[in-house]
Amino acid sequence: MNIENLPSELLVQILDDCDFADCMCFRATSSKNYDVGNYVLAKTKTFDFRRYNDHRHVGIQSRYVETDKKKNSTNLNPTKLGKSLPKLNELVIAQNEEKLWIDKDALMGLTYFRGLESLAIIGWEPSNITRRGCAARNEVLPQSTLRNLVKFTIICKRETVSKILHYIIDNKILMTKCVKAKFSIRFSISDLPLLAMKFMEYHPKLLSICFEGLLFITQEQVESFYNHILALCHLEKVRLENCSVVDRINREITNTFLESLQERNIKFTNTVKSMSYG
Amino acid sequence: MSVENAPVVDVDEAAIPVEKKMYYRFESNDKKEFRVSELAIQQSETLNRLVEAMGYTSEDVENKPAIAIENIDGKTLKLVFQWCEHHKGEAIPVDDGSVPKIVEIPEFDAKLMDIDNGLLFKLIWAADYLNIVQLLNVSCKKVANMAQGKTPAQLRRVYLxxxxxxxxxxxxxxxxxxxxxxxxxxxxxxxxxxxxxxxxF
Incomplete structure (x- = not known):
């Protein structure tokens, strides 16, 4: 007796205990098993790339950083994933410097996830794409995906947040369903506070907002940023981590901000700290 | 009469009517017979209903022919009844989807299922046929664990x-x-x- 002699509902029960990568491999064993594997995969609601780092056989594609050669091929790029997980609701895409597996324009494949509501992108840096006869452009996320998001998270080192926010603002992409946003940056650039404020202006329905690593130049900028936060009429939670200002900051600004938060019963952590005056 | 003077009566324990444990007899399709306790049978919904419907007394169990299970061979049935005997009296899990199912394989089950894959698939099939929920859960989990980190070619070998x-x-x-x-x-x-x-034509 082999596994194929078992009825499909038992195969489904077995595959329910397997993870995504193993299901993909089972699906590839024969055309008979393809349908069963597909059925199980189609039920998947969440996907986190960090769990699949060790699955070399399905292989998150990674590159040797020194030689820029491919280490593994992948079945996990968003285009292929989107086709096998059509009902996916939550997606975490993560890469680190040792495993740069996200190819150029790969994230355009996100458009295949039609039901995607929660997207977290960790460690991705959009590259500048130049093709013969075309103007250079920045890699972006598909507009249709952004418009459907309820929860949006970007955690990156350099310019990802500013590029994405620029793209959202310049193209007037209104993420009308978005209620939760988190932007974390290791090295902030000067226009980021302005972009963050614009983002909040465009999305007044936000319930929870989190900024990490923002760098402000003047205290006027901080005051304006606080006002933008307070202008979010549905806000329930605000998190500011490692946000600092180059200039000194007047205590009154901070106190007024905190009082307003307390009055409205908004949960908060930290405020913007002055780099020079503590 | 004081307590000290009360006559001591030796109680013949064998004379006390004790409710006898009933052992049902089952026969596999290769004519192997098994005796299984009433409590162990409760793990299988199918068998439990069957014996309830038959309404056997302890004399019937001895006098009438063993209950035939046509679809399962002796080797598999032996494993099934070993499992049932070990887990007799345990609560039967209800899978209504309200709680996420987390299955852990106990040591006894792991040892019991340390068998060749063909027999393991038969065990799954038998657990499903006899409706033994927990045995089905652990055996499916065991097969799922076998797939961990395998390529399609390796899976073909493992799953025959x-x-x-x-x-x-x-x-x-x-x-x-x-x-x-x-x-x-x-x-x-x-x-x-x-x-x-x-x-x-």
Missing amino acids: LPSDEEDEAAKRAAQEAQDPRAREVEEEFEERKRQGGNSF
Whole structure:
């Protein structure tokens, strides 16, 4: 007796205990098993790339950083994933410097996830794409995906947040369903506070907002940023981590901000700290 | 009468009527007989209902022929009843989807299922047929664990799966064995096709 002699509902029960990568491999064993594997995969609601780092056989594609050669091929790029997980609701895409597996324009494949509501992108840096006869452009996320998001998270080192926010603002992409946003940056650039404020202006329905690593130049900028936060009429939670200002900051600004938060019963952590005056 | 003077009566324990444990007799399709306790049978919804419907007394169990389980062989049935005896009296899990199912394989079950894969698949099939929920859960989990980190080629080996080509060859062989005329008709059809004829008949 082999596994194929078992009825499909038992195969489904077995595959329910397997993870995504193993299901993909089972699906590839024969055309008979393809349908069963597909059925199980189609039920998947969440996907986190960090769990699949060790699955070399399905292989998150990674590159040797020194030689820029491919280490593994992948079945996990968003285009292929989107086709096998059509009902996916939550997606975490993560890469680190040792495993740069996200190819150029790969994230355009996100458009295949039609039901995607929660997207977290960790460690991705959009590259500048130049093709013969075309103007250079920045890699972006598909507009249709952004418009459907309820929860949006970007955690990156350099310019990802500013590029994405620029793209959202310049193209007037209104993420009308978005209620939760988190932007974390290791090295902030000067226009980021302005972009963050614009983002909040465009999305007044936000319930929870989190900024990490923002760098402000003047205290006027901080005051304006606080006002933008307070202008979010549905806000329930605000998190500011490692946000600092180059200039000194007047205590009154901070106190007024905190009082307003307390009055409205908004949960908060930290405020913007002055780099020079503590 | 004081307590000290009360006569001491030796109680013959054997004389006290004790409710006797009932052991049902089952027979596999290869005529192997098993005796299983009433409590162990409760793990299997199918068998439990069957014995309830039969309404056997302890005399009936001894006098009437063993209950035949036609679809399961002796080797598999032995494992099933070993499992049932070990887990007798335990609560039967209810899978209504309200709580996420987390299955852990106990040590006894792991040892019991340390068998060849063909037999393991038979055990799953039997657990499903006899409706033994917990045995089905642990055996499915065991098979799922076997798949961890394997390539499709390795999975084929582990799960004894034929590839598409082998599958087709086996199907063709089975067809030929069943109906020798079918092959002749097919050859005739191929021949006509080669000659350029459009219609077969």
